[in-house]
Amino acid sequence: MPAKKIDKQDIFPKGSGKTYGLLELVDGESRIASKEPEDTVFCFPHLLTPIMMCTLVTTIVLVLVSLFFNAPLEEIANPVRPPNPAKAPWYFLGLQEMVSYDAFVGGVLFPVLFVLGLMAIPYLDRNPLGVGVWFSKTRPIAIKLFTIFVIINLVLIIIGTFLRGPNWAIYWPWEDQGGGH
Amino acid sequence: MENKNKFDLRETLSYFAFEVPVKLYRSIIRHGYPDSEKNKSLLIFTNFFLHILPVKVRKHTVKVRYSYCMGGITLLLFIILTITGGLLMFYYVPSTEKAYQNMKDLEFAVSFGVFLRNMHRWGAHGMVATVFLHMCRVFYTGAYKPPREFNWVIGVILLVSTLFLSFTGYLLPWDQLAFWAITVGATIASYAPMGDLQRFVLLGGNTVDQGALIRFYVAHVFLLPLVTTLLIGVHLWRVRKDGGMSGPPL
Numbered sequence: 001m002p003a004k005k006i007d008k009q010d011i012f013p014k015g016s017g018k019t020y021g022l023l024e025l026v027d028g029e030s031r032i033a034s035k036e037p038e039d040t041v042f043c044f045p046h047l048l049t050p051i052m053m054c055t056l057v058t059t060i061v062l063v064l065v066s067l068f069f070n071a072p073l074e075e076i077a078n079p080v081r082p083p084n085p086a087k088a089p090w091y092f093l094g095l096q097e098m099v100s101y102d103a104f105v106g107g108v109l110f111p112v113l114f115v116l117g118l119m120a121i122p123y124l125d126r127n128p129l130g131v132g133v134w135f136s137k138t139r140p141i142a143i144k145l146f147t148i149f150v151i152i153n154l155v156l157i158i159i160g161t162f163l164r165g166p167n168w169a170i171y172w173p174w175e176d177q178g179g180g181h
Numbered sequence: 182m183e184n185k186n187k188f189d190l191r192e193t194l195s196y197f198a199f200e201v202p203v204k205l206y207r208s209i210i211r212h213g214y215p216d217s218e219k220n221k222s223l224l225i226f227t228n229f230f231l232h233i234l235p236v237k238v239r240k241h242t243v244k245v246r247y248s249y250c251m252g253g254i255t256l257l258l259f260i261i262l263t264i265t266g267g268l269l270m271f272y273y274v275p276s277t278e279k280a281y282q283n284m285k286d287l288e289f290a291v292s293f294g295v296f297l298r299n300m301h302r303w304g305a306h307g308m309v310a311t312v313f314l315h316m317c318r319v320f321y322t323g324a325y326k327p328p329r330e331f332n333w334v335i336g337v338i339l340l341v342s343t344l345f346l347s348f349t350g351y352l353l354p355w356d357q358l359a360f361w362a363i364t365v366g367a368t369i370a371s372y373a374p375m376g377d378l379q380r381f382v383l384l385g386g387n388t389v390d391q392g393a394l395i396r397f398y399v400a401h402v403f404l405l406p407l408v409t410t411l412l413i414g415v416h417l418w419r420v421r422k423d424g425g426m427s428g429p430p431l
Contacts, residue, residue, distance in 0.1 A: 039239055039240045039241075039431075040237040040238060040239055040240065041237060041238065041239075041240055041243060042218070042221045042222075042236065042237055043221075043225050043231075043234045043235065043236060043237065043238055044215055044221045044224045044225060045215075046238075046243045047234065047238055047242065047243050048231075050243060050245055050250070051250075051253065054245075054250040054253055054254065054257075055257055058254050058257050058258070059257070059261070062258075062261065062300060062303060062304055062307065063300070065299070065303050066296055066299035066300045066303055067296065067299075069299065069303070070295060070299060071295075071298050071299050071301075071302035071303070072358060073284055073288070073354060073356050073358075074356040074357040074358045075356060075357050076281040076355065076356060076357070077277075077281065077355045077356055077357055077359065077360035077389075078357060078360070079360065079388065079389070079390075081357075082361055082364075083357060083361055086361035086362070086364065086365050087361075087362065087365065088362050088365045088366050088369075089347065089348060089351050089362055089366075090306075091309050091344060091347065092344075092348065092366060092369075095369060096365060096369070099369055099372070103369075103372040104372050104373075107369040107370075107372040107373075108369075108372050108373040108374075108376075115337060115341060118316075118337045118340075119333075119334045119337045119338075121320070121325060121333065122325045122326065122327075122329070122330030122331075122333050122334070123330060125325075125326070128326060128327070129323075130323040130326075131322070131323040131324065131326050131427055131428075131429065131430065132241065132247075132322060132323065132324070132427050132428040132429035132430070133322060133323070133429055134247075134321055134322055135321055136323060139323060143321065146317075146320050146321075150317060
């Protein structure tokens with residue numbers, strides 16, 4: 001509101017017999033009448049600013065990484081000279097690690113169960129509590145089970161990536177592991 | 182009376198110098214400076230690229246420490262990968278004779294060729310990582326619970342398609358790393374029921390050769406991006422329809 005000096009007499013005239021009066025003047029952009037209490041903000045700028053910041057930071061990080069680290073490129077493909085060990089991309093090394101124990105169980109059964117199990121989570125978990133909160137204490141079992149799943153995957157990938165050398169035997173990272181990774 | 186049709190140089194110049202830019206701007210951006218509620222709203226829903234967003238969101242949504250922007254970063258990386266991938270296609274021929282030489286050309290002959298390939302390679306690794314972290318975030322915040330159950334399922338499919346996008350791209354440089362990684366991967370596929378048939382369909386032959394390279398190429402630059410783009414659209418659309426980003430009940 002413009003800072004216009006308002007005489008109190010104008011708002012509450014004396015002896016007019018009025019039963020109503022203006023109570024307060026507040027700053028605001030729109031009418032508050034018949035609006036429920038809300039906890040929302042405008043996307044512009046409150047959401048667009050973090051989105052732009054995130055876009056900038058991610059792009060800058062990727063550009064810097066790409067400037068200082070070169071993507072690997074080895075000798076031309078040679079079907080008669082397999083490296084030992086031949087390794088899949090890192091995100092499939094957990095899979096390759098499981099395959100080394102049992103081809104069918106590790107390479108087919110478990111991955112299929114993993115994917116189907118992930119898809120089934122919302123239909124198996126009947127506890128409606130804990131939405132919108134990190135590590136809600138109302139769902140301890142679900143959080144433990146999922147954490148075990150994540151850790152198993154990470155451990156398998158780490159073993160496959162860093163601890164497997166020639167003939168898929170255990171080698172320490174400081175030993176010569178051969179292969180291409 | 183002055184003739185209205187008389188050519189006035191000063192008036193004409195002033196028109197092109199001052200009025201045309203304003204008219205041009207207003208024909209593109211159809212709202213005023215976003216300092217009022219009306220213009221802040223118009224900014225969002227008169228913009229094609231922003232119309233997926235609501236005009237207002239819960240305060241909870243804008244907290245970075247809730248989502249850590251993992252889904253958004255995944256989308257951004259996918260866009261960067263689409264752009265760098267499109268540029269790489271100018272320099273790449275999916276032939277066992279030429280593919281590796283194209284890689285060497287990118288390294289030594291093409292301006293910023295190494296940088297382009299690095300962006301694509303590291304961006305792809307990054308996307309696999311962020312899509313996984315996004316899944317962890319959604320799980321640990323219970324965001325898959327009703328009404329968002331099916332969007333979680335779509336998310337799992339997107340995770341798998343991201344892995345396949347990365348896997349198919351892995352073969353394209355046609356170096357030792359690519360060749361033997363895909364040989365290992367295809368061997369894993371052959372352990373499934375009717376595995377030899379699956380491997381044959383995947384590779385377009387019994388070994389990793391020209392048939393496999395062209396199949397992986399088409400899957401990598403056309404089929405999988407198409408499916409992924411479509412599913413990302415559905416994924417984001419469902420986020421909107423299910424009430425925006427998940428949060429604690431009001």
